[in-house]
Amino acid sequence: xxxxxxxxxxxxxxxxxxxxxxxxxxxxxxxxxxxxxxxxxxxxxxxxxxxxxxxxxxxxxxxxxxxxxxxxxxxxxxxxxxxxxxxxxxxxxxxxxxxxxxxxxxxxxxxxxxxxxxxxxxxxxxxxxxxxxxxxxxxxxxxxxxxxxxxxxxxxxxxxxxxxxxxxxxxxxxxxxxxxxxxxxxxxxxxxxxxxxxxxxxxxxxxxxxxxxxxxxxxxxxxxxxxxxxxxxxxxxxxxxxxxxxxxxxxxxxxxxxxxxxxxxxxxxxxxxxxxxxxxxxxxxxxxxxxxxxxxxxxxxxxxxxxxxxxxxxxxxxxxxxxxxxxxxxxxxxxxxxxxxxxxxxxxxxxxxxxxxxxxxxxxxxxxxxxxxxxxxxxxxxxxxxxxxxxxxxxxxxxxxxxxxxxxxxxxxxxxxxxxxxxxxxxxxxxxxxxxxxxxxxxxxxxxxxxxxxxxxxxxx
Numbered sequence: 001x002x003x004x005x006x007x008x009x010x011x012x013x014x015x016x017x018x019x020x021x022x023x024x025x026x027x028x029x030x031x032x033x034x035x036x037x038x039x040x041x042x043x044x045x046x047x048x049x050x051x052x053x054x055x056x057x058x059x060x061x062x063x064x065x066x067x068x069x070x071x072x073x074x075x076x077x078x079x080x081x082x083x084x085x086x087x088x089x090x091x092x093x094x095x096x097x098x099x100x101x102x103x104x105x106x107x108x109x110x111x112x113x114x115x116x117x118x119x120x121x122x123x124x125x126x127x128x129x130x131x132x133x134x135x136x137x138x139x140x141x142x143x144x145x146x147x148x149x150x151x152x153x154x155x156x157x158x159x160x161x162x163x164x165x166x167x168x169x170x171x172x173x174x175x176x177x178x179x180x181x182x183x184x185x186x187x188x189x190x191x192x193x194x195x196x197x198x199x200x201x202x203x204x205x206x207x208x209x210x211x212x213x214x215x216x217x218x219x220x221x222x223x224x225x226x227x228x229x230x231x232x233x234x235x236x237x238x239x240x241x242x243x244x245x246x247x248x249x250x251x252x253x254x255x256x257x258x259x260x261x262x263x264x265x266x267x268x269x270x271x272x273x274x275x276x277x278x279x280x281x282x283x284x285x286x287x288x289x290x291x292x293x294x295x296x297x298x299x300x301x302x303x304x305x306x307x308x309x310x311x312x313x314x315x316x317x318x319x320x321x322x323x324x325x326x327x328x329x330x331x332x333x334x335x336x337x338x339x340x341x342x343x344x345x346x347x348x349x350x351x352x353x354x355x356x357x358x359x360x361x362x363x364x365x366x367x368x369x370x371x372x373x374x375x376x377x378x379x380x381x382x383x384x385x386x387x388x389x390x391x392x393x394x395x396x397x398x399x400x401x402x403x404x405x406x407x408x409x410x411x412x413x414x415x416x417x418x419x420x421x422x423x424x425x426x427x428x429x430x431x432x433x434x435x436x437x438x439x440x441x442x443x444x445x446x447x448x449x450x451x452x453x454x455x456x457x458x459x460x461x
Contacts (some may be wrong), residue, residue: 022158023056065081107168139214176213176216192204192289228461232454254321266368275309284332
């Protein structure tokens with residue numbers, strides 16, 4: 001790790017020709033990955049990303065330089081490169097004095113994955129594989145993976161901040177392919193948390209993950225294709241929250257709001273959703289996949305109410321975009337690694353629980369679609385227009401689930417779907433994913449209770 005003394009020298013060098021602010025982000029990570037396919041361990045590998053990024057503000061412009069040479073001379077060379085790009089020479093040549101700030105660890109880790117014998121790690125994957133294959137003889141292929149990351153960071157800036165954090169992530173992935181000899185269908189489960197190997201003792205059952213992935217694949221293999229049209233749609237909890245994350249959440253990040261590329265720019269205090277909708281981005285949830293102690297700018301994490309009873313209350317704001325917007329940062333500055341400058345990103349983003357009964361939602365919806373699992377999709381943050389596949393869907397007739405259907409997709413616009421939510425269930429669940437943006441790929445949770453959208457375009461075959 002790097003000391004306060006080294007950070008002071010590097011920050012002062014970065015500001016030697018001017019600039020209003022300088023920051024150093026140092027990272028020393030240990031990554032592990034193990035994969036299994038067709039019952040055999042394919043690979044097990046570790047890596048150690050090590051480097052630092054130096055950022056200088058030149059007015060409202062940001063200069064970013066990164067290096068994997070973390071010796072003092074290497075860091076000073078990077079600082080010189082950043083300083084050479086500065087055009088605002090006011091305040092050049094100032095000293096930097098740091099004072100360490102410590103933050104409480106909200107996410108204790110009991111058993112680091114790399115401290116567990118390799119045979120125990122492999123046993124997790126084999127358990128998921130066996131359980132998936134036992135579901136049906138039509139399961140033709142199973143792949144499973146164990147991913148772990150332990151990221152050590154130091155963050156210091158010219159305003160005197162010197163702080164650090166250790167982030168531990170563990171995740172299981174399991175995909176199962178069902179085949180009838182002509183067509184294939186895939187099921188996927190990817191549970192994870194900000195925990196160590198104790199994840200598999202307290203939160204995640206590898207066998208259950210394997211079974212769920214296989215059951216989805218087998219169910220969809222027999223399903224007829226979905227018919228297209230506009231209809232009511234009930235979307236299950238957990239990964240169903242990916243629609244809010246993609247179609248609405250990205251449009252509430254300052255990355256989109258500040259340049260006016262969001263459909264929600266300039267709408268604070270306005271009604272943008274139905275009164276039953278409250279949406280939250282919360283980085284404080286204990287041991288959750290998207291949680292933090294501090295963000296990647298050294299700000300303490302927060303619980304941020306984005307929408308309250310339909311009214312837009314907050315945006316997710318990083319430091320630089322906050323300066324441009326004249327608003328305070330919200331602890332939302334995140335980055336994949338030292339190779340990326342931070343920007344505003346989601347953490348654990350979800351629609352909060354409501355008061356509606358899940359069975360009543362379906363019983364009173366008439367004819368429509370029940371989306372039990374969502375797949376991937378695309379969205380335009382400027383317009384909110386989205387298109388998402390339904391990984392596991394069911395046809396609803398006269399308020400009763402009648403049969404599975406495949407090939408369904410949900411098509412719409414973020415602002416419209418928010419206003420058309422007319423039911424919000426009582427139990428919120430989350431799904432884990434990796435979210436990509438201009439600052440790289442970061443762990444995020446998506447979540448919601450079961451919700452009903454009164455009218456939504458469903459695409460079919």
